[in-house]
Amino acid sequence: MEGDVVKSGMPLYWRVCLINGLVFVVGTAALALAPVTVSATVLVSEAVVLVVGLLGIVVLNSVLLRTSLAPLDRLIRLMDTVDLQRPGRRLPEAGSGAVRQLVRGFNAMLERLETERGRSNAKALAAQEAERRRIARELHDEIGQGLTAVLLALKQLSSGVPPAAQKDLQEVQETARATLDEVRSVARRLRPGVLEDLGLQSALAALATEFSEHGMHVRRITSPGLPALGEERELVIYRVAQEALTNAARHAQARSVHLSLQRQGPAVVLAVDDDGTGLRGAEEGTGIRGMRERALLIGAELTVGQGGSGTSVRLTVPLESR
Known part of the structure; x- marks a missing residue:
């Protein structure tokens, strides 16, 4: 007032x-x-x-x-x-x-x-990543193993089931198998194991493949010989790319996305451009604000705006001076 x-x-x-x-x-x-x-x-x-x-x-x-x-x-x-x-x-x-x-x-x-905001954001994001890892581990170890046991039991039962019930049993098996695949997919999104095991470029390739399998064509370009960025910066780049692709598929109804990670002078730039509906003057949601919080954590600059026919996301990560 x-x-x-x-x-x-x-x-x-x-x-x-x-x-x-x-x-x-x-x-x-x-x-x-x-x-x-x-x-x-x-x-x-x-x-x-x-x-x-x-x-x-x-x-x-x-x-x-x-x-x-x-x-x-x-x-x-x-x-x-x-x-x-x-x-x-x-x-x-x-x-x-x-x-x-x-x-x-x-x-x-x-x-x-x-x-103070930077410190609290760092703690909050670290806690968020720890919680993601815990949930992913429980999904993989508890629910994933449980569904695997169910599939094995159904396979053993299939030999003794009357022919009339074979079709119903196969449908149950397919449902259990699809549920197991979805659980594994959610676990991978929560905890990018490929990022820890194979590095950022392989993780982005797996991310692009995952979204392409769900009907959105993702074209990926990465520069060879990118410098090592460190675990924290690579995780931020991966999460920003993941959120940008999720927004393009879920909110912008994009059919095609261009994903690139290239070195430009003293910085590494992640670019995600889609052909979706664009921002259309809408206010920034929690997803974009979350990307900004992550960018601030590593001293990067995030810009989100209208691209050629959709939304353009740019994350500029400065390289550490030697």
């Missing part, structure tokens, strides 16, 4: 100017009408002097206030647009005295907020 009043009210600069202008008008009128300071009958020359003096005072006062309060106006605009998912924006420490201290304090507060 309070923020609405501030946004809809008169700016601070003009409120101060109006108040000071009224004070100057009242003072000038009193000076013009008081016989002790001006002649009893105000002469035309005296009135001209008073008007010119009043205008000069108002103009000078406006200039001084403009210079003094301009940092406050910039601070208010920055406070309205600040986004911790796009860090680094700071206000120049212009002005002097209390205004300069206020700007410096606000910049320091932003620095602390971004630092």
Whole structure:
């Protein structure tokens, strides 16, 4: 409620100017009408002097206030647009005295907020990955092994089942086998074992193959001889690619996706372009915000926008200087 009043009210600069202008008008009128300071009958020359003096005072006062309060106006605009998912924006420490201290304090507060947010995001994402690994392990060890045992039991029973029931038994077997495949697929998505065992490029290839098998053509291009990025950065790149492909298939109804991982100067760039419906002015959902959080964790830059005919996702991961 309070923020609405501030946004809809008169700016601070003009409120101060109006108040000071009224004070100057009242003072000038009193000076013009008081016989002790001006002649009893105000002469035309005296009135001209008073008007010119009043205008000069108002103009000078406006200039001084403009210079003094301009940092406050910039601070208010920055406070309205600040986004911790796009860090680094700071206000120049212009002005002097209390205004300069206020700007410096606000910049320091932003620095602390971004630092604490980065730490909490790192802990949250680490906990999320640990939970993903736990669920994937339980799916593989508990449910997967259970379904495998069911399939073996059904296979043993098939020899003693009457011919009339063979068709029903085969349908049950197919259902159990399809369920086992789906459980294994979910476990792979939760815990990319191929990323740990074979590396990022093989993991992206497996990811592209998985989505291609579900009806969306994924064309993949990777540069040979990419530098080692480290476990944390490779995991972020994999998760961003996974989320971008999921959004393209689930929300954009894309039929074709171009996935590339290439080195561009001092950075490695992941690009995912689809031919789906695009963003269409919609606000960023939890998936895109999650990608931004992961990008911030490794100091990367994520851009999501309208591509040629669909959505374009770019993750720019700077290489560590040696």
